[in-house]
Amino acid sequence: MSKYYGWGLPFNASANGAAIDRLIYGIHGIMFVLFIGWLTFLVYTLIRFRARPGHQAAYKVHHFKAPTYLEVSVALIEVLLLVGFSFPIMNHVKNQFPNEAGALKIHVVAEQFAWNIHYPGADGVFGKTRQDLMGSDNPVGLDPSDPHAADDIVTINQLHIPVNKPIIINLTSKDVIHSFFLPVMRVKQDAIPGDLIPLWMEANKTGDFEIACAQLCGLGHYRMRGFFSIHTQEDFDKWLKDNAPAPAAAPVAPAV
Ligand SMILES: [Cu+2]
Numbered sequence: 001m002s003k004y005y006g007w008g009l010p011f012n013a014s015a016n017g018a019a020i021d022r023l024i025y026g027i028h029g030i031m032f033v034l035f036i037g038w039l040t041f042l043v044y045t046l047i048r049f050r051a052r053p054g055h056q057a058a059y060k061v062h063h064f065k066a067p068t069y070l071e072v073s074v075a076l077i078e079v080l081l082l083v084g085f086s087f088p089i090m091n092h093v094k095n096q097f098p099n100e101a102g103a104l105k106i107h108v109v110a111e112q113f114a115w116n117i118h119y120p121g122a123d124g125v126f127g128k129t130r131q132d133l134m135g136s137d138n139p140v141g142l143d144p145s146d147p148h149a150a151d152d153i154v155t156i157n158q159l160h161i162p163v164n165k166p167i168i169i170n171l172t173s174k175d176v177i178h179s180f181f182l183p184v185m186r187v188k189q190d191a192i193p194g195d196l197i198p199l200w201m202e203a204n205k206t207g208d209f210e211i212a213c214a215q216l217c218g219l220g221h222y223r224m225r226g227f228f229s230i231h232t233q234e235d236f237d238k239w240l241k242d243n244a245p246a247p248a249a250a251p252v253a254p255a256v
Contacts, residue, residue, distance in 0.1 A: 170198050
């Protein structure tokens with residue numbers, strides 16, 4: 001796992017990651033230039049205008065044009081970053097959702113201190129869930145009387161997705177605010193009780209990674225760590241098959 005998280009940004013397994021990383025590096029590059037510029041200016045003025053015998057501070061201000069031009073160009077670069085880079089990526093990631101028909105839909109229900117992952121199963125339809133059915137043996141409150149629920153898969157702290165396929169996740173929380181964080185996917189979204197928040201992503205590499213909770217949510221926050229696997233489509237189909245619930249056993253005739 002440590003090979004994915006070291007110095008710099010984490011490993012990038014997301015189709016949107018390159019654009020997001022470019023923005024992060026761009027902002028840091030400009031901040032670094034500004035930092036060096038201001039630091040040089042500060043050191044220069046400290047030395048140039050230090051107290052010396054025979055020198056007196058000038059109380060009348062000389063108006064230079066250069067600082068104004070500098071200020072305006074910094075503001076313009078910031079506008080360019082926001083409008084040219086940040087808004088398009090934000091719009092793509094937050095608003096331009098992929099077509100639902102070609103996407104895999106997953107429900108993620110956060111709780112203190114675990115991630116409950118709910119797949120619709122072979123029929124592609126989520127079974128009904130009810131709050132009053134929620135318990136340790138039924139973490140999302142799946143309603144067994146709903147025929148769509150029979151093939152649903154619910155895992156705890158195990159998120160599996162196929163590579164190169166859009167994934168739409170509907171995120172919510174049972175108790176307090178958590179934050180669903182997939183560093184390698186450049187996804188971080190608050191999970192808010194009472195709200196169903198959609199997000200989408202697409203992986204372009206396979207591997208085993210992790211889910212973290214990025215919002216301090218209680219004493220067990222540190223152990224709210226999940227496992228996140230990106231499979232080839234074949235491996236994912238196999239995972240779905242291996243984890244599909246066994247069909248309800250046919251009633252057995254009582255032995256005489
Ligand atoms: Cu949490």
